[in-house]
Amino acid sequence: MSLLNRKFYNRDSLIVAKELLGKLLVREIDGQKISAKIVETEAYMGFRDKAAHSYGGRRTQRVEVMYGGPGFAYVFFVYGMHYCFNVVTREEENPQAVLIRAVEPIEGLDIMAQNRFGKSYSKLSKSQMKNLTNGPGKLCRALSIDKNLNGEDVCGSKLYVEEGENEKFSIVSAKRIGVDYAEEAKDYLWRFYIKDNTYVSVKSL
DNA sequence: TGACGGATTTACT
DNA sequence: GTAAATCCGTCAA
Numbered sequence: 001m002s003l004l005n006r007k008f009y010n011r012d013s014l015i016v017a018k019e020l021l022g023k024l025l026v027r028e029i030d031g032q033k034i035s036a037k038i039v040e041t042e043a044y045m046g047f048r049d050k051a052a053h054s055y056g057g058r059r060t061q062r063v064e065v066m067y068g069g070p071g072f073a074y075v076f077f078v079y080g081m082h083y084c085f086n087v088v089t090r091e092e093e094n095p096q097a098v099l100i101r102a103v104e105p106i107e108g109l110d111i112m113a114q115n116r117f118g119k120s121y122s123k124l125s126k127s128q129m130k131n132l133t134n135g136p137g138k139l140c141r142a143l144s145i146d147k148n149l150n151g152e153d154v155c156g157s158k159l160y161v162e163e164g165e166n167e168k169f170s171i172v173s174a175k176r177i178g179v180d181y182a183e184e185a186k187d188y189l190w191r192f193y194i195k196d197n198t199y200v201s202v203k204s205l
Numbered sequence: 206t207g208a209c210g211g212a213t214t215t216a217c218t
Numbered sequence: 219g220t221a222a223a224t225c226c227g228t229c230a231a
Contacts, residue, residue, distance in 0.1 A: 042212070051212070062227060079213050080224030086212085099212060137213050147226095178212050 004161045009070035009154070013043035013089045013096040018171060018192050020087070024162040025103055027143040034108030034143055036133055037164060040101040040193040040200045042176045044086070046094060049190075051182035054095035065151050066095035073159060075140070075150040082137030085145045087154050087161075101177070101191070103133045104199040105142070112142040134199045170195040177202055 004023065009016055020038050027034040044052040046066070053063045053076070065074045066088050074086040074097050086097040105112055109121040116138065117128055124132070133139040140146065145159070154160055173189040180186055193200045 044212075053212080060228070076212080077226055078211055080211085080226070082213050084212060101212085131214095135213070176212075181211090 002163045003155065004163065006069075006071040006155050009087060009089050010091055011089060013045055013098050014190065016087070016089045017041040017043040017098045017190070020098060020100070020161065021171060021192060021194055022164040022167060022169060024106065024164050025100065025143070025159075026162055027108075027145070027159050028157060029111075029144055032108060032111060034111050035106045035162075036103035036112075036139070036143070037106055038100060038102075038161070039104050039197040040191070042099040042101055042192075043190040044097050044099060045190070046090070046096040049182075049188075050185035051176060051179035051188075052095070052097075054097075057095075059095075063095060066097055067093055068151070071153065071155045073145075073149050073152040073154055075145060075147055075152075077147060078137070083140040083146050084136040085140050085143075085149075099136060100139065101136045102193070102199050102201045103139050104197065105132055115144055116142050130198060135201045169197075174202075 020041050023038050024035050025038050046052055046054045054066050069092040070089050072088045074088050075083055077083055086099045088097050090096045112132055113121040113124055116132055133142045152159055172193050172195050174191045176191045
């Protein structure tokens, strides 16, 4: 399967966010492989997006990665206990990113189950299976993504995205989650997800 | 150096 | 449905 190259990410977040749906997010740890289908994303558009960490050209050590060019991981810590994983888009000095909000587990189920609930996949309850990776903080736990991977090359070998099955699906556009402070930007339909997929974190508009 | 709030999750009622 | 958990990053001093 082909790996998405840096050019893929060097476009507006709105485009990349939509095109990442259905693709395969792969994580390799100690020769073990975990993969999951991307089912929900959000676009953060940088300078003109009040919800973005880089709004208005805000530039701190935390967001520096977003200024560094496309195809790198931006991992940040929220609410004192969770990580969120983004892929940086657009060229250097144009700080945009796509937040991966939810994925569908494909390969390495036991590793993910172990990371999330400390037991093998076959021992999970039905609700635990559904809650394995259906949220930005959850999928980071499941895939062992933390601040050590901040700035990691997503065109590299630890964490990358592969071309998916090219199956057909409908894309739903919706408001982003958890950005109520962002004034008019909170109503932008910059969240995208695969219609009817079980692992989408929040359905509705 | 210290106060404050958050691109969330979980366990409650 | 609501609320607690929990601590890093940011900004102001």
